[in-house]
Amino acid sequence: MKTIFSIDIECKIASYLRTLEKYGFPITKKEVKTLVSEYVVRNGWITPFKDNIPGDDWFRHFCKRNNLSLKKAPSVEIARRKACNPFTVYEYFDLLENAINDLDLVEKPECIYNLDETSFCNDPSKSKVLGQRGYSSTRTTSSPGRDNTTVLLATNVPPLIIFQGKYLRNEWCYKNDSVKTAYAVSQKGWMATSIFDKYF
Numbered sequence: 001m002k003t004i005f006s007i008d009i010e011c012k013i014a015s016y017l018r019t020l021e022k023y024g025f026p027i028t029k030k031e032v033k034t035l036v037s038e039y040v041v042r043n044g045w046i047t048p049f050k051d052n053i054p055g056d057d058w059f060r061h062f063c064k065r066n067n068l069s070l071k072k073a074p075s076v077e078i079a080r081r082k083a084c085n086p087f088t089v090y091e092y093f094d095l096l097e098n099a100i101n102d103l104d105l106v107e108k109p110e111c112i113y114n115l116d117e118t119s120f121c122n123d124p125s126k127s128k129v130l131g132q133r134g135y136s137s138t139r140t141t142s143s144p145g146r147d148n149t150t151v152l153l154a155t156n157v158p159p160l161i162i163f164q165g166k167y168l169r170n171e172w173c174y175k176n177d178s179v180k181t182a183y184a185v186s187q188k189g190w191m192a193t194s195i196f197d198k199y200f
């Protein structure tokens with residue numbers, strides 16, 4: 001099938017799109033078509049595109065030829081993305097190793113407490129973005145959530161679940177005494193200093 005652009009140009013466009021996805025900035029179908037339209041206009045090319053904007057058929061065949069597909073991308077706040085780099089991560093593990101050795105905790109895992117907070121958005125709808133076929137999408141950068149349930153997972157202590165609300169309802173709590181879990185509520189379902197202190 002004859003293509004609008006040469007193989008070389010198509011490969012370059014696909015490469016740019018993969019690079020955007022790799023570094024956490026995947027774009028939507030509409031954005032891809034807009035960028036291609038601007039590329040056509042700036043280069044003064046004549047194409048069969050209506051108003052110089054690629055149609056759905058071109059987009060579908062372009063993706064198929066270049067092993068790309070639309071997928072839903074999980075989001076991550078910009079502060080978390082900036083913190084996730086090799087220098088920060090390696091420094092953390094160096095500090096952790098030194099602390100464990102200094103406090104003589106190598107053979108005492110029951111004395112080590114580790115916590116990690118995560119949240120579940122109550123509105124999971126997201127726009128699909130373009131990325132390499134066969135691979136899950138990289139996370140997109142987003143603003144902080146507004147409607148969440150927060151979970152604080154820990155080693156050696158029960159987890160803490162924070163629901164959005166003013167009062168904690170019985171039906172939200174797990175009905176099994178053998179599974180120890182702490183519960184709390186906050187206005188937006190977020191962690192608060194008072195909740196954290198009370199949890200400990």
